[in-house]
Amino acid sequence: xxxxxxxxxxxxxxxxxxxxxxxxxxxxxxxxxxxxxxxxxxxxxxxxxxxxxxxxxxxxxxxxxxxxxxxxxxxxxxxxxxxxxxxxxxxxxxxxxxxxxxxxxxxxxxxxxxxxxxxxxxxxxxxxxxxxxxxxxxxxxxxxxxxxxxxxxxxxxxxxxxxxxxxxxxxxxxxxxxxxxxxxxxxxxxxxxxxxxxxxxxxxxxxxxxxxxxxxxxxxxxxxxxxxxxxxxxxxxxxxxxxxxxxxxxxxxxxxxxxxxxxxxxxxxxxxxxxxxxxxxxxxxxxxxxxxxxxxxxxxxxxxxxxxxxxxxxxxxxxxxxxxxxxxxxxxxxxxxxxxxxxxxxxxxxxxxxxxxx
Amino acid sequence: xxxxxxxxxxxxxxxxxxxxxxxxxxxxxxxxxxxxxxxxxxxxxxxxxxxxxxxxxxxxxxxxxxxxxxxxxxxxxxxxxxxxxxxxxxxxxxxxxxxxxxxxxxxxxxxxxxxxxxxxxxxxxxxxxxxxxxxxxxxxxxxxxxxxxxxxxxxxxxxxxxxxxxxxxxxxxxxxxxxxxxxxxxxxxxxxxxxxxxxxxxxxxxxxxxxxxxxxxxxxxxxxxx
Numbered sequence: 001x002x003x004x005x006x007x008x009x010x011x012x013x014x015x016x017x018x019x020x021x022x023x024x025x026x027x028x029x030x031x032x033x034x035x036x037x038x039x040x041x042x043x044x045x046x047x048x049x050x051x052x053x054x055x056x057x058x059x060x061x062x063x064x065x066x067x068x069x070x071x072x073x074x075x076x077x078x079x080x081x082x083x084x085x086x087x088x089x090x091x092x093x094x095x096x097x098x099x100x101x102x103x104x105x106x107x108x109x110x111x112x113x114x115x116x117x118x119x120x121x122x123x124x125x126x127x128x129x130x131x132x133x134x135x136x137x138x139x140x141x142x143x144x145x146x147x148x149x150x151x152x153x154x155x156x157x158x159x160x161x162x163x164x165x166x167x168x169x170x171x172x173x174x175x176x177x178x179x180x181x182x183x184x185x186x187x188x189x190x191x192x193x194x195x196x197x198x199x200x201x202x203x204x205x206x207x208x209x210x211x212x213x214x215x216x217x218x219x220x221x222x223x224x225x226x227x228x229x230x231x232x233x234x235x236x237x238x239x240x241x242x243x244x245x246x247x248x249x250x251x252x253x254x255x256x257x258x259x260x261x262x263x264x265x266x267x268x269x270x271x272x273x274x275x276x277x278x279x280x281x282x283x284x285x286x287x288x289x290x291x292x293x294x295x296x297x298x299x300x301x302x303x304x305x306x307x308x309x310x311x312x313x314x315x316x317x318x319x320x321x322x323x324x325x326x327x328x329x330x331x332x333x334x335x336x337x338x339x340x341x342x343x344x345x346x347x348x349x350x351x352x353x354x355x356x357x358x
Numbered sequence: 359x360x361x362x363x364x365x366x367x368x369x370x371x372x373x374x375x376x377x378x379x380x381x382x383x384x385x386x387x388x389x390x391x392x393x394x395x396x397x398x399x400x401x402x403x404x405x406x407x408x409x410x411x412x413x414x415x416x417x418x419x420x421x422x423x424x425x426x427x428x429x430x431x432x433x434x435x436x437x438x439x440x441x442x443x444x445x446x447x448x449x450x451x452x453x454x455x456x457x458x459x460x461x462x463x464x465x466x467x468x469x470x471x472x473x474x475x476x477x478x479x480x481x482x483x484x485x486x487x488x489x490x491x492x493x494x495x496x497x498x499x500x501x502x503x504x505x506x507x508x509x510x511x512x513x514x515x516x517x518x519x520x521x522x523x524x525x526x527x528x529x530x531x532x533x534x535x536x537x538x539x540x541x542x543x544x545x546x547x548x549x550x551x552x553x554x555x556x557x558x559x560x561x562x563x564x565x566x567x568x569x570x571x572x573x574x575x576x577x578x579x580x581x582x583x584x
Contacts, residue, residue: 049481075484076493082485088478092500101496102486151487 002026004059004155004187008045010052017041017052019213021206025060028181028188030198030219032230033208039191040085042208043157046189047082048075059155060187081148081186083158087140089132095143096128102151112152113184121183122146122176138169142176149184156188162197177201195230199223199239199279200357224319224326226309231328232317237281238327239357244274260322261301263354279355282317282328288348289339299351303327305343308336320349364553366533367541368560374449374537375517378456379464382513383506385457386464391494393465394472409462416459420526423455427527447529452537455523463512471505472498508572515568519561 002025010017017038023029031039044050046057048065051072057065064073081102089098103115119125122142132140141161148156161177162170174197181188181201192198198205198219206216207228215228223238224231245257247267254268256276263278270276291300303320311317316336320327327349341347393405411419426433427445434444445451479501483493499506521539528535530544538557545554 047485049484074489075481076487076489080485082482084478084482086478088482090479090482090497090501092503101483101488105487105492147486 002060004029004057004189006042006046006055006057008042008052008055008057010041010045010050010055012041015041015211017045017211019045019208019211021213021216023189023204023206023216024187026185026187027203028190028201029204029206030202031189031191031206031208032195032198032202033193035193037208038211039193039208040159041211042213043159043189043191046155047080047157048073048078049082062154079151079154081151081153081156083141083144083148083156083161085160085163087132087137087144089135089140089143089147091132093132094128095124095130095132095135098132098143099128099147099150102147106151110152111150113149115150118146118149121149121179136169137165138172141165141169141173145176145180149180149186153186156186158188158190160191160193162192162194174200195235196279199237200277220326224328226307226317226319231282231319232309232311234283235281236317236328236330237279237284238325240278240280240325242276242278244268244270244272244276246272258323258325260303260325260327263299263301263351265354265356268356277357279357280327280351281353281355282330284352284354285320285327285329286350286352287318287329287331287335287339287341288350291348295350297350297352299354301327301349301351303347303349305341305345305347307343308341320347322349364541364557367536367538367557370449370533370535371518371537371539374452374456375514377453378460378517379510379513381453381457382460382464383510386461386509386513387468390465390468391472391498393469408465411459412462416520416522417526419459420455420523423451423458423523423527427451427454446527447531447535449534452524452528452535455527456517456520459520459523460513460516463516464509467505467508467512468502469505471502471508475501511568511572515565519565 004023004025007020008017015038019038019042031042033039041050045052045055054067055065056067057063063071064078065071090101093101099115099119103111119128122145124139124142124146127135127139127143132143135143145161162173165173178201190201202219204217205219205222207214207222207230215222215225219239222228222230230236240258242256242258242263244254245262246255248255252267253264254266256263256265256278268276301322303322305318306321307319309317310333311330314332315330316333318329318331318341320329329349389408393401424446425431427437428434429438429444437443437445445454475498479497480493483497488496519539521543524535524537524540530536530540538561542554542557545551545557
């Protein structure tokens, strides 16, 4: 059976972890929640670094832990890769020996990630003979990612791998994480408290709060569930997966297509068919009952109102359906009343701006 | 001049220190590892016992060892039953006494080095498929190398410098238990100040060089680490 099925309970002093979730056995699953919600503890339980009693963990059909049957694999017997928040390279070994450390410990027949492939994937070919002390923070984290990949893990666990990095290093490393996602079929559990990172990388999300997993589902759904905190506040928004459908040479625009319509953005340096993920914030979407021809707004998507929730006394949040793709729009309560918006109504969503996530 | 007569104690002292240091590494490393990582309540009591030689007069340790290893002592009866005879006034007896006396000088630096590693390197190794023994020898020991160097130097030098325990348990048998420190005592008793000077001066120089090696290397690693 493909997928991850986990149930952990653990008491650490005052803190109590009581988590259970199912996640797909492919793609990136974000463990998302505020600081102190138990994301890292849950990840450590998954890795066996924290010994949670009465727990259960199954990864793609293999039982890693089932305390009711006395099954518990110690960390070094779990086919996983782990990337810590700080790179945690071995300081007494150079980059090459760090990479070889795990690589040498698995039988050659079980190696699915090639040494050169991993080195190339995170772009560290120039660094192989360096000592970890002479690497920048971003370089160190890239080495740590390659080192974890080289054990050909069945599951890659990443604990906020960007949190300890400065903004420039983050920008430097994100494209490599995306390549990882696109080029390898290793399922990833990615701990983060950054909505931007999650929007960029995740396919699936497990939401945590105060040691509990409160919801999980595909990222598109999770970001637009009005009963969850994610769909509220200034950062609320959706991610939309699109492909480049046309380049408009005259106006230097690219048309990005998805099932609910298309969005035009400044021309992108990629070929037709290239996949791009967009983020559309709720605050950047306004609504009209008719398609206006006399607006400067280029991106207008026909949609249907699904749900309306009060955001604060002045504003409401609307969940829309644009050809099967959920959108969020935040408008004033007054506008909502003037337009007499109700669930089921057809509207036009005017998208003022989008963020390209690559 | 150093008379031929004096080489035996020097050779004996070096041999004693080498054997003792080797045994201390074998016994002290697991003990230090346990002390560095255990959460057991026994950590405090065991740590205190290991540190006892730092504060006790060597004669106290020597006295108890003499009693315990003697023909009527429990350990003495054990060694006799094993066909080893009794250990006091033999080289083996000296080794036992030296191991106990120098134990904290070896255990504590290694323990400190292990403690300063934290859990993370071992966790990283485990996530890279290294089992506990594997990660101990390929990660913990190499990373604790400065602690091991300190332990070797202190363990060796401290064994060379002991007097009270040796006198109590080893006595003063030429070629068997008469080490340099005891030999110096003999020279002084016999008013042979010239010989005493040679040996005492040699000890002073040796000890200084050992400590210089220790503090010199300590400064270097600090700089490399900063």
